Amino acid sequence: MSKRDLILSTALELFNQKGTAEVSTNHIAEACSISPGNLYYHFRNKAAIIQALFEQLYAAWDTELSLPNDHTPQLSDLTNLVETNYQIIWRYRFVYRELVALLRQDLALHASFLSTRQRGFSGFQQLVEQFIAAGIMRPIEAKTLDQLMQICWLISEFWLNNLEIQQQSIEPSTINSGVSLMLRVLQPYII
Amino acid sequence: MSKRDLILSTALELFNQKGTAEVSTNHIAEACSISPGNLYYHFRNKAAIIQALFEQLYAAWDTELSLPNDHTPQLSDLTNLVETNYQIIWRYRFVYRELVALLRQDLALHASFLSTRQRGFSGFQQLVEQFIAAGIMRPIEAKTLDQLMQICWLISEFWLNNLEIQQQSIEPSTINSGVSLMLRVLQPYII
């Protein structure tokens, strides 16, 4: 593993443990057993480390959330996708824990996050539209569909936060409850 | 206004603007035009200021979210409640922006928040059960009902965060879209 990757994975672990505000660059360097100077050789500043971790998150979404597009979609595709998404978010959990604060402090980060998020949302919406086309779901009026999508998206983004607030351990079973929550929203429209 | 209240309202304003990590006790004191020593006369430490603001939030929920219990409930009661709740959360918006981080740093705060939250959730659930009893909503199986409540609750807690991420201005119209999102969840069960 390159030193750059070591710094990033160590920072990720510490950020997830204690939050970005509580973890200093010196902490990260010490946890990596390297000097502060070395850390600043690899990263311009602390914000650059956070940005790089966001980039990793984007990459994880891109590579791990792809759909097999050679078959007609099934509901299981949706649940798989959502579950994988929860796993990714959990891996980078500091991001959603502090999301609003982090984005407010960094305009460029906000922009990149918004566009990545928009891509994800569009893909999600297309999947549901494929369900309708395939007769798995009833036709839905445009505005209603948009609202349903927004609700599902809200669940997928904030369900883990909700679990953490409730101090529930994040295990497959609790994560699955987030998946079934989303299915509950769509259920009245599933044939 | 007592000096204590001045400190709290100033701190609230600054926390909402910049986040708790970016606002120091010295900042607060300066913004109040008082000395740091004076601030520490009124509050043991920075955490105590945050705790006091949480108490104000609890109080706002208690006093402003009461239901008129002399008439059979109507759907408009629900929308009014949710709207008022959004206004309260917006007033103390730093709380939900940083919620997971704040609670993880302060065990006592976490406990008080959880119990207050539980009370609110129960009240909300009772209201919906009254709708069912009044024939406004169809009877719903227990597990389904619980899931619906959780979804609505998630929306009420995180909708403003979602708006902030989208950089949308928080206005009556955008807040109303949060209310109709919740109605969209319940709509299939409304008679």
Added chain:
DNA sequence: CCTGAAATAGAGTAAATACTCTAATCAATT
């Protein structure tokens, strides 16, 4: 083996932070 660039160590700095301490002031009561 030499060279030079990349990588690293580690001391150092200016600023900020949470918080303390002491002395002064105020305001009400005796």
Added chain:
DNA sequence: AATTGATTAGAGTATTTACTCTATTTCAGG
């Protein structure tokens, strides 16, 4: 006027933070 307790100012402190600078080491290619 004197006393007393609540309030306030403001200087001070130890620590931490993000980040810089310079000197040294590593190591691949000629």
